[in-house]
Structures are given as structure tokens and as C-alpha cells.
Amino acid sequence: xxxxxxxxxxxxxxxxxxxxxxxxxxxxxxxxxxxxxxxxxxxxxxxxxxxxxxxxxxxxxxxxxxxxxxxxxxxxxxxxxxxxxxxxxxxxxxxxxxxxxxxxxxxxxxxxxxxxxxxxxxxxxxxxxxxxxxxxxxxxxxxxxxxxxxxxxxxxxxxxxxxxxxxxxxxxxxxxxxxxxxxxxxxxxxxxxxxxxxxxxxxxxxxxxxxxxxxxxxxxxxxxxxxxxxxxxxxxxxxxxxxxxxxxxxxxxxxxxxxxxxxxxxxxxxxxxxxxxxxxxxxx
Amino acid sequence: xxxxxxxxxxxxxxxxxxxxxxxxxxxxxxxxxxxxxxxxxxxxxxxxxxxxxxxxxxxxxxxxxxxxxxxxxxxxxxxxxxxxxxxxxxxxxxxxxxxxxxxxxxxxxxxxxxxxxxxxxxxxxxxxxxxxxxxxxxxxxxxxxxxxxxxxxxxxxxxxxxxxxxxxxxxxxxxxxxxxxxxxxxxxxxxxxxxxxxxxxxxxxxxxxxxxxxxxxxxxxxxxxxxxxxxxxxxxxxxxxxxxxxxxxxxxxxxxxxxxxxxxxxxxxxxxxxxxxxxxxxxxxxxxxxxxxxxxxxxxxxxxxxxxxxxxxxxxxxxxxxxxxxxxxxxxxxxxxxxxxxxxxxxxxxxxxxxxxxxxxxxxxxxxxxxxxxxxxxxxxxxxxxxxxxxxxxxxxxxxxxxxxxxxxxxxxxxxxxxxxxxxxxxxxxxxxxxxxxxxxxxxxxxxxxxxxxxxxxxxxxxxxxxxxxxxxxxxxxxxxxxxxxxxxxxxxxxxxxxxxxxxxxxxxxxxxxxxxxxxxxxxxxxxxxxxxxxxxxxxxxxxxxxxxxxxxxxxxxxxxxxxxxxxxxxxxxxxxxxx
Numbered sequence: 070x071x072x073x074x075x076x077x078x079x080x081x082x083x084x085x086x087x088x089x090x091x092x093x094x095x096x097x098x099x100x101x102x103x104x105x106x107x108x109x110x111x112x113x114x115x116x117x118x119x120x121x122x123x124x125x126x127x128x129x130x131x132x133x134x135x136x137x138x139x140x141x142x143x144x145x146x147x148x149x150x151x152x153x154x155x156x157x158x159x160x161x162x163x164x165x166x167x168x169x170x171x172x173x174x175x176x177x178x179x180x181x182x183x184x185x186x187x188x189x190x191x192x193x194x195x196x197x198x199x200x201x202x203x204x205x206x207x208x209x210x211x212x213x214x215x216x217x218x219x220x221x222x223x224x225x226x227x228x229x230x231x232x233x234x235x236x237x238x239x240x241x242x243x244x245x246x247x248x249x250x251x252x253x254x255x256x257x258x259x260x261x262x263x264x265x266x267x268x269x270x271x272x273x274x275x276x277x278x279x280x281x282x283x284x285x286x287x288x289x290x291x292x293x294x295x296x297x298x299x300x301x302x303x304x305x306x307x308x309x310x311x312x313x314x315x316x317x318x319x320x321x322x323x324x325x326x327x328x329x330x331x332x333x334x335x336x337x338x339x340x341x342x343x344x345x346x347x348x349x350x351x352x353x
Numbered sequence: 354x355x356x357x358x359x360x361x362x363x364x365x366x367x368x369x370x371x372x373x374x375x376x377x378x379x380x381x382x383x384x385x386x387x388x389x390x391x392x393x394x395x396x397x398x399x400x401x402x403x404x405x406x407x408x409x410x411x412x413x414x415x416x417x418x419x420x421x422x423x424x425x426x427x428x429x430x431x432x433x434x435x436x437x438x439x440x441x442x443x444x445x446x447x448x449x450x451x452x453x454x455x456x457x458x459x460x461x462x463x464x465x466x467x468x469x470x471x472x473x474x475x476x477x478x479x480x481x482x483x484x485x486x487x488x489x490x491x492x493x494x495x496x497x498x499x500x501x502x503x504x505x506x507x508x509x510x511x512x513x514x515x516x517x518x519x520x521x522x523x524x525x526x527x528x529x530x531x532x533x534x535x536x537x538x539x540x541x542x543x544x545x546x547x548x549x550x551x552x553x554x555x556x557x558x559x560x561x562x563x564x565x566x567x568x569x570x571x572x573x574x575x576x577x578x579x580x581x582x583x584x585x586x587x588x589x590x591x592x593x594x595x596x597x598x599x600x601x602x603x604x605x606x607x608x609x610x611x612x613x614x615x616x617x618x619x620x621x622x623x624x625x626x627x628x629x630x631x632x633x634x635x636x637x638x639x640x641x642x643x644x645x646x647x648x649x650x651x652x653x654x655x656x657x658x659x660x661x662x663x664x665x666x667x668x669x670x671x672x673x674x675x676x677x678x679x680x681x682x683x684x685x686x687x688x689x690x691x692x693x694x695x696x697x698x699x700x701x702x703x704x705x706x707x708x709x710x711x712x713x714x715x716x717x718x719x720x721x722x723x724x725x726x727x728x729x730x731x732x733x734x735x736x737x738x739x740x741x742x743x744x745x746x747x748x749x750x751x752x753x754x755x756x757x758x759x760x761x762x763x764x765x766x767x768x769x770x771x772x773x774x775x776x777x778x779x780x781x782x783x784x785x786x787x788x789x790x791x792x793x794x795x796x797x798x799x800x801x802x803x804x805x806x807x808x809x810x811x812x813x814x815x816x817x818x819x820x821x822x823x824x825x826x827x828x829x830x831x832x833x834x835x836x837x838x839x840x841x842x843x844x845x846x847x848x849x850x851x852x853x854x855x856x857x858x859x860x861x862x863x864x865x866x867x868x869x870x871x872x873x874x875x876x877x878x879x880x881x882x883x884x885x886x887x888x889x890x891x892x893x894x895x896x897x898x899x900x901x902x903x904x905x906x907x908x909x910x911x912x913x914x915x916x917x918x919x920x921x922x923x924x925x926x927x928x929x930x931x932x933x
Contacts, residue, residue, distance in 0.1 A: 096469050101677065106573040121771075123771065148780065148781055177769075178769075178771055179768065180767070180768065180769040181767070182766065182768075183765070184512070184764075184765035184766065186512070187765040190547050197892070197896060198892045198893045198896050198901070201892030201896075202837075202888070202889040202890070202893060205888035205889060205891055206888050206889045209888040210881075210885065212875075213881045213884065247901055250901065251835070251893070254890065254905075255886075255908070256886075257885075257889040258882075258885050258886030258889040258890070259840075259842075259886075262846070262878075262885075265880050265882060268852065269878050269881070271878055273874060274874070285856075290801050291655075292796070292852045293852055293858070295800075296793045296796045296852065297798060297845050297848070297849065299789070299792035299793055299796050300792055300793050300841075300848075301786060301789075302792070303789040303792045304766050304785045304788075304789055306788075307781060307788050308784075308785040310782065310834065312834045312835075312838065313782065313785065313834070313838060316841075
């Protein structure tokens with residue numbers, strides 16, 4: 070019933086992903102204007118220092134006033150990670166002193182120092198990997214369907230997903246780090262899953278009505294998204310590791326954005342194309 | 354057995370597995386998967402080749418991972434520079450010292466005299482005067498290797514202050530020599546190239562920042578020594594240097610150059626240091642220091658003077674060294690006292706190389722060099738393969754350079770990973786894994802409401818993790834954070850694929866398609882999903898620095914395991930259930 074209501078207005082729904090995409094491209098262009106990169110970069114890709122402590126609890130606000138030059142983050146989990154990032158010229162011993170005075174830490178911290186030159190190289194490679202991953206994915210999709218229009222639509226939907234996800238991440242203050250990059254690339258692989266499912270159902274499912282095919286694909290596709298989301302939420306709240314937490318967060322946002330990208334954009338455009346094609350085939 | 358009984362069994366199993374997983378090791382899970390698989394799967398399914406392949410891989414993985422629930426002993430991670438123990442190597446497992454089971458406290462104690470040590474290589478007797486000087490770690494409970502982020506340690510990226518990529522190998526070789534000579538903790542080196550520029554990544558598992566600095570700064574004192582054996586007739590003989598030094602021996606006391614020396618004392622003649630070894634009735638044993646660090650002017654690395662050539666069998670390596678004139682003079686005088694061994698083309702004593710008074714190598718001296726003042730000498734040797742020859746050459750080059758790095762280096766990335774963080778993480782990761790599994794099971798149960806669909810799915814997903822870990826032990830892959838993330842990503846794709854198979858198999862209304870066609874179409878989407886995931890990971894694998902590369906490779910292995918091994922088996926199970 071809910072589905073019938075949703076299905077009836079598919080042409081209107083199509084506008085939602087389009088608007089999201091336009092807004093997101095705006096956000097990314099603004100990022101490039103102001104910071105020179107499509108997303109704010111983490112110290113891993115910029116150069117800097119980071120300290121990771123194992124703690125059971127910490128008062129972040131208090132630490133923030135004591136360490137004005139640092140970015141402070143506390144993960145979830147039973148055993149939590151307290152992450153303090155700062156510029157290379159700051160003394161880590163001083164920070165360790167301050168932290169150990171106000172927080173009960175478990176053992177010495179993990180210290181990461183990254184020079185600015187290697188940070189820049191990492192960033193260059195990261196961008197290259199992201200672009201190539203997308204291109205390779207697109208080639209695979211074209212080979213799979215051997216039909217240019219549906220393939221292009223799938224690739225467009227995946228692109229919408231990645232672009233909107235990047236914009237949402239930068240809007241909520243997540244900066245680009247190695248784990249975030251890894252998650253974005255995984256998302257390139259993940260986000261096409263639902264699109265492949267939908268397209269194969271509509272092109273080869275043997276349905277008389279397009280709406281039956283969409284309904285069937287949606288049932289399966291939403292189960293995909295639900296299981297993956299549940300697993301990701303579990304990891305986000307329990308892992309206590311900044312790396313797993315960041316990966317989970319990116320994929321959660323990505324999978325939510327994938328909903329309009331697949332079930333509004335991909336469905337809408339593919340339907341319009343199929344209906345036009347079917348009309349052409351009809352008897353006059 | 355009724356299904357709810359099986360479900361009950363599963364829940365009990367899952368709780369036991371969960372509890373054990375958190376408190377011991379994740380891999381104990383393996384036998385339970387096999388057991389529950391055998392309990393749940395009807396016999397006739399086992400006749401399908403796809404099922405057999407799947408079961409085969411599970412059993413193989415369990416064997417490969419090799420769970421050892423009650424590890425005994427301590428494994429040696431480093432043999433200290435000052436250790437008197439000669440016969441125990443890194444990686445050996447110690448069981449007992451003087452018939453008492455080893456503990457870390459026992460390792461710290463002082464021992465004097467000969468002690469009995471039982472290891473996995475047999476019983477050994479070693480002479481010890483003080484501490485053992487061995488670094489040890491607990492024996493692993495499995496064959497899996499855990500990465501730095503889990504075990505703790507340091508990882509650094511070095512940037513050489515030169516654009517010459519040949520020096521990257523030289524840096525690695527020099528650092529490796531230092532580790533061997535000084536008995537430092539074992540390190541893993543990986544050269545990284547980016548746009549024509551080289552870097553060296555060093556990982557020292559269980560090491561500290563100080564150990565890394567020690568490794569980078571430890572520059573030794575090089576010495577090359579030659580032993581001479583001047584003959585005596587009637588208690589007198591001659592040492593030929595700048596002039597002939599006549600000597601005589603009386604009551605084991607050597608009289609030379611108007612001075613007297615006993616065994617073990619040092620003397621200096623013509624600016625050359627000699628250590629007086631044994632004095633016998635017909636000859637002396639004197640060891641001369643012919644070269645020190647200051648005598649080695651240049652070690653050549655250019656292709657003309659540093660080569661590896663193919664021989665009829667094996668490979669010959671060679672390189673030239675520029676010696677200062679005073680060093681060359683010392684060498685000429687000392688070798689004048691050696692004899693040519695007939696038929697070999699070499700002198701009767703070799704030149705022995707030392708770094709910080711540790712013997713590191715010895716080389717035969719060509720008879721043509723006897724008494725010659727040669728300022729450019731060539732050092733050569735042979736090895737079975739090109740790689741070994743190159744390695745051997747680099748090792749000797751770095752020894753002659755006093756273990757000095759060929760260029761100064763800058764640490765551009767430094768990570769010190771606290772071991773506490775790692776164990777805490779491993780516990781959290783297991784908890785997160787369990788939570789994720791229960792979440793997925795909950796969603797799938799709500800959607801399908803059939804135990805016989807949910808349980809195989811769970812078993813298949815867990816088996817995928819197991820097989821990935823099994824493959825990791827075969828290829829010597831290290832389980833670190835990126836690898837865990839990769840496993841999660843691939844198992845996630847796997848669950849999606851299983852849902853796809855169920856939905857396609859269960860659909861009733863499209864009468865025009867047979868079950869085989871429907872499952873076939875499910876596999877189109879599954880292969881498509883796997884293909885796009887692998888395609889996206891390829892550039893990351895090719896370009897990526899450490900972290901991302903591991904992630905990409907694990908994900909690709911995981912996706913392949915899913916598509917090639919786990920999914921076909923699941924297809925068989927589902928087909929059978931639909932038929933029922």
C-alpha cells in the first residue's frame with residue numbers, strides 16, 4: 070500500500086536525488102575554493118601528529134580548553150580511544166602530561182607523526198585511487214550489461230551516491246583520512262549492488278509490468294540495505310577503534326544516500342527509458 | 354530433529370562460541386562451525402561437489418590456522434648483543450631452563466655456568482655468565498600473524514635525502530646488517546616508490562621508538578684483521594714489516610723490538626696493532642689490525658665497479674674499495690708474512706671483518722696481493738641466485754662502510770602503537786563482530802521467518818571469515834586493522850548475495866522462469882557485485898601505501914572466497930530447500 074503511493078509519483082521523487090546532487094556539487098566546489106581539496110584533509114594526508122590513548126572515559130570539554138591547538142575525538146566502545154591531533158611542531162610529551170593528569174589512561178599512547186611532504190603524496194595517491202576505482206567500476210558495469218543506456222544510468226546513480234556522501238561527510242565535519250578513503254572506495258563497490266539488482270530485474274526479470282519488477286527488486290534491495298546497516302551500526306557503536314568507526318560512519322551515510330540514488334534516481338530514469346522504448350515497439 | 358530444537362542447539366553453541374571468542378581467541382570458533390555444519394546439513398547435500406569443495410576449504414582452513422589452545426613455552430624474538438648463548442635462534446621456542454618450565458621472570462634471572470635449556474629444537478647446554486640476554490614473547494595460539502596495530506610496535510617511513518633509487522636497497526641492506534650484528538629486534542622492510550622517488554617503510558613488531566632510533570643511529574667501528582704465524586727455529590724467528598723484526602721466545606714470553614710480551618697482550622710495530630695469540634714451540638700467532646674505519650676511503654656502488662655477473666653455475670658478485678695509502682701499506686707489510694697455499698691461489702690466512710668487535714665475515718686473500726701496496730682492491734664472491742648475490746654484495750658493502758647508511762635519511766612518518774591499544778581493540782572487534790552477526794540474523798529472521806534459511810546463511814558467512822583467515826596463514830598475510838576492515842567489507846557483500854539467492858529462489862509468481870534460471874539470474878547480480886567490488890579495489894592495491902593496500906587485498910580475497918566457494922554451496926542448500 071505504502072509502495073503503491075510511493076510508486077505512483079515516481080516522476081516527482083526523481084527530483085529529490087537531483088536536488089541533493091546539485092547541492093552536494095555546490096558543497097564540494099566550495100570546499101575546493103576554500104581548502105584546495107574536495108574534502109577537509111586529516112593529518113594523515115596533510116602532515117601532523119596524532120596521539121591515541123586507551124581510556125574508559127574522558128572529559129573532552131576540559132581537554133579542549135587545555136589543548137586549544139588540538140583536535141580531540143573520543144570513540145565509542147567499552148574500551149574507548151581518545152584521539153588527539155595536533156600540528157607537527159607541538160610537543161607530544163606536554164600533551165601526554167596534560168592528558169594523564171585529567172584522564173586515567175591505559176598504557177602509553179600510539180603516536181603517529183606524518184611529514185607534510187609524504188602527506189601530500191598520500192593525498193595525491195588517494196585521489197588517483199578514488200578516480201580509478203570509479204572508472205574501473207564503470208567499465209565493469211558496461212561489460213556486465215552490454216547496453217549503454219542502463220549502464221550509464223547505473224554509473225550515474227553510483228556517482229550521485231559518492232558525491233552526496235562526500236558532501237554530507239564534509240558538512241558534518243568528517244575529514245578525509247585513509248580509513249575514510251578506504252570506505253569511500255568500498256562504497257563505490259557497494260552502492261552499485263542495488264543498482265545492478267534493479268536493472269537486471271527490469272531488463273531480464275520477465276515482468277509484464279515495470280512496477281512489479283521495481284517492487285520485487287526493492288524488496289530484496291531494502292533487505293540488503295537493512296542487514297548491512299544493522300551490522301554497520303553495531304560496528305560503529307561497539308568497535309572502539311577510530312578506523313572501524315570511521316569506515317562504518319562513511320558506509321552508513323553512503324547506504325542511506327544510496328536509497329534515493331537507487332530507488333528514486335535510477336528507477337526514475339530507467340523507467341522513463343524503458344517506457345519510451347516499449348512505446349516504440351508497440352503496434353500502431 | 355525438529356527445527357526449533359536445532360535452533361536451540363545453535364543458540365547454545367553461539368553463546369559458548371561467543372564467550373570463548375571474547376576470552377581466548379577468535380579462532381576457537383572453527384571446530385564449532387564444522388560441528389554445527391555436520392549437525393544441520395542433511396546427508397544428501399554432502400554428495401554435491403560444491404558442498405564438498407566448501408567443506409574441504411573449511412577443514413583445510415581449520416588445519417592451517419592450527420589452533421593451539423594451551424601454548425607452552427616462550428618464543429625467542431631477539432638474541433641480545435651481549436648474550437653468550439650461541440646455539441639458539443630467533444623463532445625458537447623455549448620450554449625449560451634447568452628442568453623448570455620457563456616464565457618471563459625466569460628469563461630475567463641471572464645464571465652462572467652451564468645451564469640446560471630445552472627448546473623445540475632439542476636439549477641444549479649453554480654457558481651463561483649473568484642474564485640470558487634473550488628477548489622472548491608468549492607463544493602464539495594460532496598460526497595467524499597479527500599486525501603491528503594489534504601486537505604493538507613501531508612503523509616508520511624513511512625518506513633518503515637523495516633521488517637515487519639504488520640507495521633504497523642499500524639502506525635496507527645496511528639496516529638489516531645492523532640488526533644481525535647488534536642482535537636487535539627483527540624488523541620488516543618494504544621499499545615504496547612514488548613518481549620516481551623511493552621511500553623505505555620499516556615495521557618493528559613489539560619494538561619501541563628508542564629501538565628504532567637505535568637502529569637508525571647505530572653506526573659501528575669497522576676493523577679488518579689478518580692473523581700471521583711467524584715460524585721459529587730454535588726459539589727465534591722474524592716478522593717482516595718495514596724492516597725485519599727479529600724476535601725470540603723464552604718461557605712463553607716474546608721478546609721483540611726490545612720489549613717483552615705475554616699471550617693475550619697487544620703490541621705495536623710500525624703503527625700496526627698486533628694481538629699476541631698463542632705461543633707454541635715452533636710458531637707464533639699474532640693478529641694484526643690492517644684496516645680501521647678511517648682506512649676505507651670509498652666503497653664503490655657504480656655499475657662499473659659494483660657488479661653481479663652470471664657464471665656457468667650461479668652468479669658472481671664483486672665491488673671495489675678505495676683504501677687510504679697508510680692502510681694499503683699496512684696490508685702489504687702484514688701479508689708479506691703469509692704463505693701461498695699451493696694450488697688454491699689464496700694466502701694461508703683470511704682477512705676477518707669486525708663491526709664493533711663482532712666477527713661479521715671473513716674473506717680469502719688472493720695470492721697476487723701478497724706484499725702489494727694496492728689502494729683499490731676488489732672484493733668478490735658467488736651465490737646460487739642473482740638475488741642472493743646482490744644481497745651478499747650489499748651486505749659486505751655496508752659492513753665495509755662501518756654499517757653507515759649510504760645517505761642521510763629523514764623520518765617522514767612515525768607510528769608507535771601501544772600494545773594495550775591492540776589487545777583492547779581485538780576484544781572490541783570481536784564484540785563488534787558478534788553484535789553485527791546478531792543484528793544481521795535479526796533482520797533476516799524478521800524478513801524470512803524461517804530458521805532453515807537463516808541458519809545456513811549464518812554458517813556460510815562465518816565459514817567465509819574462516820576461509821579468509823586460512824588463506825591469510827598460507828600467504829603469510831598479517832591480520833591488522835585494515836585486514837579486519839577488509840574481511841568485514843567482503844562478508845557484507847556476501848550477506849547481500851545470499852539474500853539475493855533466497856529472494857530469487859523463493860519468488861513464485863513469475864511462472865515463465867525455472868528455478869535454475871532464477872538462481873542463474875541471482876548469480877548474474879552476485880558476480881556483478883563481486884566484479885565491481887574487485888574492480889574498485891584494483892587501483893588501491895596497485896597504488897596504495899601500507900594501510901590501504903592491505904585493505905584492498907583482503908577485500909579482494911574475501912570477495913573471491915565468497916563468489917567461488919561459499920556462494921555456490923549456498924545455492925545448493927537453497928535449491929534443496931525449495932524442492933522440499
